[in-house]
Amino acid sequence: MKLHKSSPSRKLSAAIVTPIFILLVLALVSLYDMTSSNRYPHIDRVSSSSSSASPATTVEYCNLTQGQWVPDDEAPYYTNLTCPFIDDHQNCMKFGKPSLEFMRWRWRPDGCELPRFDAARFLEAMRGKSMAFVGDSLARNHLKSLLCLLSEEAQPVEVGTSPEIDVTGRAVRRDYHFGNHGFTISLFWSPFLVKANQSNATLGQWDLHLDTADTRWAAHIAGFDYIVLSGTNWFLRPSLYRERGRLVGRNDAAGIAGGGNLTEVVSVPVAVRAAFRTALGAIASREGFRGKVVLRTVTPAHFENGEWNTGGDCVRTLPFRRGERALGAVEAEYRAAQVDALRETAAAARRNGVEMLLLDITEAMDLRPDGHPSRYGHPPGGSVEGSFVVDCLHWCLPGPIDLWSELLLQMLIAHPS
Numbered sequence: 017m018k019l020h021k022s023s024p025s026r027k028l029s030a031a032i033v034t035p036i037f038i039l040l041v042l043a044l045v046s047l048y049d050m051t052s053s054n055r056y057p058h059i060d061r062v063s064s065s066s067s068s069a070s071p072a073t074t075v076e077y078c079n080l081t082q083g084q085w086v087p088d089d090e091a092p093y094y095t096n097l098t099c100p101f102i103d104d105h106q107n108c109m110k111f112g113k114p115s116l117e118f119m120r121w122r123w124r125p126d127g128c129e130l131p132r133f134d135a136a137r138f139l140e141a142m143r144g145k146s147m148a149f150v151g152d153s154l155a156r157n158h159l160k161s162l163l164c165l166l167s168e169e170a171q172p173v174e175v176g177t178s179p180e181i182d183v184t185g186r187a188v189r190r191d192y193h194f195g196n197h198g199f200t201i202s203l204f205w206s207p208f209l210v211k212a213n214q215s216n217a218t219l220g221q222w223d224l225h226l227d228t229a230d231t232r233w234a235a236h237i238a239g240f241d242y243i244v245l246s247g248t249n250w251f252l253r254p255s256l257y258r259e260r261g262r263l264v265g266r267n268d269a270a271g272i273a274g275g276g277n278l279t280e281v282v283s284v285p286v287a288v289r290a291a292f293r294t295a296l297g298a299i300a301s302r303e304g305f306r307g308k309v310v311l312r313t314v315t316p317a318h319f320e321n322g323e324w325n326t327g328g329d330c331v332r333t334l335p336f337r338r339g340e341r342a343l344g345a346v347e348a349e350y351r352a353a354q355v356d357a358l359r360e361t362a363a364a365a366r367r368n369g370v371e372m373l374l375l376d377i378t379e380a381m382d383l384r385p386d387g388h389p390s391r392y393g394h395p396p397g398g399s400v401e402g403s404f405v406v407d408c409l410h411w412c413l414p415g416p417i418d419l420w421s422e423l424l425l426q427m428l429i430a431h432p433s
């Protein structure tokens with residue numbers, strides 16, 4: 017069997033600063049800088065910002081993934097009244113989340129200031145271009161946050177009328193167009209990134225073809241300038257793993273009843289790593305694609321005193337302070353699996369002129385137990401079709417998830433297409 021054991025978390029990062037704007041490149045790493053060796057080399061080639069007025073000079077390194085949340089009087093960027101794109105499940109203002117303090121923080125990396133989101137600049141950088149978000153409901157959560165941030169500057173129009181509906185009831189693809197900028201953002205529902213077949217609906221069991229990218233998005237790769245990949249949560253569902261169509265493993269959740277005793281148990285991060293490797297590989301090798309792929313790392317949940325289905329909740333009203341809590345072992349393992357997949361496909365990407373970037377939000381978001389809907393993603397006692405009764409996984413809008421687009425903007429500036 018070709019699945020590899022996942023290896024320990026690898027360190028990476030990079031940064032730049034211009035003297036005036038202190039613009040920085042992320043913990044986002046240009047994989048052009050990577051060797052095929054087993055470790056990440058320290059990134060020392062500093063990219064310049066696109067600000068042509070001031071040639072970038074390295075004055076210091078700033079690791080954008082390392083920092084703390086500090087109070088912010090200017091926040092939030094938008095509210096449930098100014099943004100029409102907030103899904104009810106994340107509309108914490110509407111459903112009366114008791115403390116709205118969670119909206120009043122910004123991320124401050126150690127050693128530099130992260131510039132505020134600039135919708136005009138984002139739209140200018142994406143003029144005439146297209147961006148795809150591929151993943152699960154957290155990819156949608158991110159996309160909605162970005163639409164809200166951008167709608168302060170320009171209103172997108174949803175195009176396309178009758179989308180294909182997935183076996184789980186979700187639209188496979190949705191498109192939003194910013195007419196004045198010729199910019200299109202698309203959302204692809206593909207929670208496993210690879211070909212997946214719900215092989216037993218009663219058991220909620222999936223057959224995952226770990227070596228085959230899901231064509232529902234992969235068929236459209238060449239049509240995009242940027243592709244943002246994410247996902248991990250769905251891999252916890254009962255799953256049988258296949259390669260070349262043949263059964264090669266299963267996860268713990270896939271029990272004997274599902275035919276799961278036919279094969280060995282594979283740890284979930286190993287499957288996550290294989291799926292991301294396949295997805296990244298499909299982009300790296302796609303004829304005609306000369307864009308950039310952004311891998312957004314795993315986003316942590318904050319259920320306490322139980323899990324999502326055993327009475328867990330997230331009632332904290334403040335971010336964790338630095339050092340108050342170490343990154344959970346599970347998140348660290350998933351993040352490492354994703355980073356490994358990126359490293360494993362870097363050489364192929366380089367050969368084909370495809371740039372791969374890491375949008376590393378895991379540590380920053382781990383400090384935000386206060387930013388989830390909890391039980392305020394629906395009316396009291398109301399129906400919660402398609403989400404949790406108590407949701408400590410998705411993020412309120414506005415809220416800490418807006419950081420993802422602040423970081424994404426810095427990426428676009430540092431790595432123009």
Ligand SMILES: *[C@@H]1O[C@H](CO)[C@@H](O)[C@H](O)[C@H]1NC(C)=O
Nearest residue numbers: 027028029043079081082379
């Ligand atoms: C940047 O910060 C992240 C998160 O703390 C860490 O994992 C990574 O090792 C740091 N990178 C460098 C080069 O210090």
Ligand SMILES: *[C@@H]1O[C@H](CO)[C@@H](O)[C@H](O)[C@H]1NC(C)=O
Nearest residue numbers: 096097107108109110111112
């Ligand atoms: C917005 O939130 C307020 C409470 O802050 C609520 O009264 C109102 O109904 C909400 N409106 C929308 C459109 O979500």
Ligand SMILES: *[C@@H]1O[C@H](CO)[C@@H](O)[C@H](O)[C@H]1NC(C)=O
Nearest residue numbers: 212213214215216217222223
């Ligand atoms: C999905 O799995 C079921 C059960 O194994 C099978 O009957 C069905 O043909 C599969 N569908 C696809 C599209 O592979």
Ligand SMILES: *[C@@H]1O[C@H](CO)[C@@H](O)[C@H](O)[C@H]1NC(C)=O
Nearest residue numbers: 215216217218219272273274
């Ligand atoms: C799904 O699993 C149930 C429970 O074990 C079993 O009774 C049923 O036959 C399975 N269905 C398929 C299509 O395999």
Ligand SMILES: *[C@@H]1O[C@H](CO)[C@@H](O)[C@H](O)[C@H]1NC(C)=O
Nearest residue numbers: 271272273275276277278279
């Ligand atoms: C799987 O487990 C069931 C129940 O214990 C057993 O009846 C069946 O023979 C097993 N199948 C294989 C291939 O081991």
